[in-house]
Amino acid sequence: MDGYLKIRGIEQKSSHGTSVLVGGLFYFQIIIFCDILEDIMEKTILIGGKAGQGTAVTSHLIAKIFCHLGYYVFNYRDYPSLITGGHNFNVISISDKPISSHKDKFDIILALDQKTIDLHKKNLNKGGIIFDGKGLKPIFGNNVLIGKLFKYFGVDKSPIFKAFEEEFKEKAEMAKTAIEEGYNSIEIKEKLVKNGKEKYLLSGNEGLSLGAIAAGMDIYIAYPMTPATSILSFLAKRQLEQNILVLQLENEIAVVDAAIGASFVGAKTMVGTSGGGFALMTESLSLAGMVELPLVIFLGQRTAPSTGVATYTGQGDLKFALNPGQGEFPRVVVAPGDAKEAIIRTQESFYLSSKYLAPIIILGDKHLSESSYSFDNIAKSSISNSRFILDKIPLNYKSYQITKTGVSPRLVPGQGPVVRANSYEHTDFGNTTENAEWIIKMNDKRQRKQESIAKETKKLNPVSIYGKGRNLIIGWGSTKGAIIDALPKLKNFRFLQISYLMPFPKEEVLKEIKKSLPAGRQAKKIILVENNSTGLLGDVIAEQTGFIIKNKILRYDARPFTAEYLINEIHGK
Amino acid sequence: MDGYLKIRGIEQKSSHGTSVLVGGLFYFQIIIFCDILEDIMEKTILIGGKAGQGTAVTSHLIAKIFCHLGYYVFNYRDYPSLITGGHNFNVISISDKPISSHKDKFDIILALDQKTIDLHKKNLNKGGIIFDGKGLKPIFGNNVLIGKLFKYFGVDKSPIFKAFEEEFKEKAEMAKTAIEEGYNSIEIKEKLVKNGKEKYLLSGNEGLSLGAIAAGMDIYIAYPMTPATSILSFLAKRQLEQNILVLQLENEIAVVDAAIGASFVGAKTMVGTSGGGFALMTESLSLAGMVELPLVIFLGQRTAPSTGVATYTGQGDLKFALNPGQGEFPRVVVAPGDAKEAIIRTQESFYLSSKYLAPIIILGDKHLSESSYSFDNIAKSSISNSRFILDKIPLNYKSYQITKTGVSPRLVPGQGPVVRANSYEHTDFGNTTENAEWIIKMNDKRQRKQESIAKETKKLNPVSIYGKGRNLIIGWGSTKGAIIDALPKLKNFRFLQISYLMPFPKEEVLKEIKKSLPAGRQAKKIILVENNSTGLLGDVIAEQTGFIIKNKILRYDARPFTAEYLINEIHGK
Amino acid sequence: MENKDLNTKEENTWCPGCPDFSILESTKRALVELVNENKIEIKNTAIVTGIGCHAKIFDYLELNSFSGLHGRVLPIALGMKIGNPKLTVIGFGGDGDTYSEGMEHFIHNCRYNSDMTMIVNNNQVFALTVGQPTPTSEKGPLKPLNPIALALTAGASFVARGSALDIEHLKNLIKEAILHKGFSFIDILQPCIVFHNTVPYFQKNIYKLDPIRDLTNSKEAMERAEEWDYCFDRDQKIPIGIFYKKERPVFEEQLPHNTWYTQKRKTDWQDLTKDFH
């Protein structure tokens, strides 16, 4: 992809203004041409405006249409914490090859207000174009811009209309007028051809929700908190259709305790929140660990500490997520890297939680939650959906029966035998005890469970390796997209993504690290990439393997990585 | 001290019953004699009974009297979570040399009920004696036993009476009759002579309280929770005398938030709780980190997870205490090892917290909190008591002024300029921002503060080394007592106590570890000692130094270590 | 079924003579009678406890049971009820538990009106942590909160006060509470004979509300609630019995769902994901 960069280099020699529609055209076409030479087509569109002007919906429609045309799309959303006004924008990168991050520079800007132009013009690629929608009627104007955009790319009206009909049903008619208006106002400048099969378009939160439904979740309980809130609304809309129960309770403590109560009686339950709400749940996480009940928690990180930058991203909660609640108890922390992985990891979370009777934290962040990813398909995992509740009632049932795996066979209230959950240390029958022997036995039992889980997660691809090369990038969670997109442009780098952070895949990680340790005269690099300011995964790797990573690329300005950002940083190292 | 153990060996050849007063006498005297030969006198007294029978008070009086006589004393308390009935006991170990733990075997049992005899007889040293108080009138009986005990040891009545007078003022008279009765009922069996200066007797919670008062604390706020509760009652009693405010609020969330509010306006504030309550405070810990206000939190660990074994000890919260609350922010975790260190570390906590405007966690446990330790003196630290609030009002005051150390000069509301505390990311004036540059600046500022703190804690004896020898024991917190008492009986061992766990004294720890790494043919041991089931400090050491400790002595039956227990384990390694 | 069928082998660690024993007894009798009257099934009955002396009932009843967290009886109970609405769910909390640590859940559950029963052993003291004041304590500078009045204001559909000194009366209250469709709340006067011994005052001042008056009159209920202010400085009459009882729609029946708690769910993945295509 160095060629790609070079072309941009050529481009920069141009002295044409960036906001001139026709002037920019020539160069734009050169780019297209060169991209085709390289067998790759990439465009990045920024759409910006005030909150309330519909940038999110408009960007979603654009992304959707490109997906229908068979292009790969990544849609990044950037918005401040306010309801009307301010400045919002989305960056949509499209490509005929898989793409999982957005770019820093734009080919087209759709401006719903002047601020969009003022703020983003500087990042318009030379030869880029601004479609100015300010002064147009609200919403109508957005659709005019959509019309212009697709006319520009020589796309037929029919896929546009289809997308609007899917999204708005009967209400699509009015939009069509606007689209027509935009469509008729400019000339076709290039011709994007259909790029194979339609793509799926999915945000991280949609992935988590689909995964939860696929896993047979019965109940989702939450208190609204960015970036988890859209799971609540997504699932609430599907309550009847999917026969699930979706509840908002008075606060996060009520949420998690109700979830544990529901879990006690057999319901598959999930809760979702962000760091502040998660903090309030930590007493109950320790409870879930002690009473040994399934519980799936989605922790969507945002820029912390405290209220922080509420609608922006970050990975600052890793060590908090690994160590929440008093005492030692089995737990799992899994961090999906994109929307598709979110489906699978959520299913796995329900599986592990139900089978091993332990709390599971799905650790995501705003970038994963609210970005849209495209895929050829979005198959779910074939992992078991069992509740792991006994059908046959055993004689002399003991809620905390001591077993080799540490897992006690499970019954729920209503099946007959007395079932107990006890937050105090307990005997196998679940009665309170202060007896030293029982305390040791139960500790050992819980510890064995952690080991049993580790054996199982070993089989669930706890790490993934992308690319080839002697140098190693290590990351987790939503940085996956930008790292993968950067890889082709980096020499001799491969990427180790750690998905299961607890139980930590020690051997797998150590194996990769060892491969990239400097040997003989051959210099090798191991670089940690994290969206936080201290390199928390580095700490975890050191704790688990003894290996201390010195080389870190840390971004903590509340914004996600892009491939360009990473490439620059890595070339700087 | 092997000699000491040998004497016990001789003893075991005796066929005398353990509960026979006179029969046991001879051997007992032998021990004394031998102990004297070794220039050491040690006795261990167990006093047991039902909750409500006053074992705690009685043991305290006994300990006090021995302190008055100049002996060193350690008083361990063991009680279940109930109010009347059940079984309580205290173990008082006394010595003419400093002693900081109790023993597993007893020389004398004071039995307030039959259960005490049934449960503990097996741990009576051969030649040991049981003074049976069952059937005697409540409380009166306890004092009869005290009379017997001290008569047995040939102690005058006057120091006994003095202790009672100090404790009960006018109400001591009735007790005297009981003491006389006990005193007159047996013969003097040996003569303990006065052992130098009177000793101070102090529990961990008393140490924390004294430290807080010495540090100039204004307000203590808590919600009752074992083992922190007695700080609340201790301080409440001294409200007027010390001119402090002691408050109980509706729950731990209110407690910590009120503390932060009070801190905002300039009050020096402390809160105390245990793991469950601490969990509820974690959202606010992140708040304190973000708004940059002083806050001292005592976290008294007990056997976890969850409600666990509420009145027993454990060290299972270490990694939780190190990583509470969302996001990355400066914090300090300090773990005193005994009551005297509790004074000093509490003073240091107020100092660090006030100077660096960060939350500080004093990490203790039930064993530290509720055990009594004896000392020749209990001097306080001479560390500054300053509030670190500007006297002179600067022009153009900025609550979050960017500085080299990361610490912004502090004003409080009422001094004139507008003072802001903002849980959102903010500018130097404290106004809310989503601006990437400010986010980075403020993150860096907070990070620098963590570094400034690290420089300061380096000077505060973050680690201590006891004893000499090529082998190394590493521990933290309340295990200190048993480890120190075990040292003289271990060959070639020294003990590294880590008091500051955050910022972690990396270099100091690594230096000691390196000294004990096997070199050449010389085998050396590094042993981790912790009151938990996974070796949490081991994880922290690995994270911070890359050194993984394999050799661990972990006790997690909710009971504290004793020197004997440790010696056995180490000899087993 | 007999009382003893609900016994466990656990050693009882309440103080000898603690009125918590009477609450245990009333509970057993109430459950046994309801079972024998075919009104509940014991295998479908489950209790939740907080943390405190009151909570030890967990170990003394041979029942499905959840010993939860201090202050969190109600959300756990609510979760159990929505997790399986067929269950008879009974919560046992302390006054510290319910009115101090977890007051928000108390107010909100009065509003939610889930079909369950909340019993508070109100001894006006944190007993298990050895005697600090709670929000219903007359000790300290503040006036106690009146939980009966709060429950009424917050919308509880069954509000009663029991006395641990009257086992039969309490048994009947518990039965009625369980049978009431909606959130049933009983504040039980439970003297703590160690830290807050109010037995003589209660013996002198308690009287029984007429059980067959109009129980749906919320004004009267509030007036009755205010007859006693939870203080002991002067003699005041203390009504026990049902203050208020009026059915209104139950939480779990108003939720837009189907029978998630029984049904085997089959997801049509193709259909589910078609929106994303």
Added chain:
Amino acid sequence: MENKDLNTKEENTWCPGCPDFSILESTKRALVELVNENKIEIKNTAIVTGIGCHAKIFDYLELNSFSGLHGRVLPIALGMKIGNPKLTVIGFGGDGDTYSEGMEHFIHNCRYNSDMTMIVNNNQVFALTVGQPTPTSEKGPLKPLNPIALALTAGASFVARGSALDIEHLKNLIKEAILHKGFSFIDILQPCIVFHNTVPYFQKNIYKLDPIRDLTNSKEAMERAEEWDYCFDRDQKIPIGIFYKKERPVFEEQLPHNTWYTQKRKTDWQDLTKDFH
């Protein structure tokens, strides 16, 4: 002092036309008048906010201020008051904030009666998280909670309702609330014009309570409180103004302490430790 002295340079990010602007204006006027009447000092005034649209007032007032946590305005405010009782402390919360997340603090602070003011911008919706129901929402299957009634039951000594549509009336309420010695609570009807636009209903149905009637009559206060149930399905009269006002001992003055907040403390270590010798 003038209104503009309280202005900041921060960009206002409320929706254009949001009644939160009026609350800001009433607050400024109230503070300015109180300062000019020599009743408060601005340097000794401090506000605390929660998290939500309402909380943005933090950035729009040039005042000592603490932007705290969602739901935790009251404990932070209480801490500030006990930390320095000379301060005039005013809390701004949302309905989600105060009645959902942190309901326990609301009930308990009504009881504590610390001398501070709590203002709730009650728009009956979680606005900043884009429109979910709160405990005072008429939406959803549940009846709204009535915060006026709850405050009265929980013992608040000053209970009022304001309307963001009446700046002057609200200004006067805020002034009275600040001047009242004890816990003063104002529930402000604040239509969220994006997610819960109740302007027309309020314009039609709001009426003002007579400010010179007997404000210490708690029965009447409760009756007035029940005139409107926070629903919009039928026309009901909505009283605004002071429901109840009656002084009673203030929290911080009942605490057994001295002047910890001003005094330099000198500890006599010898004396302090003599008990341990």
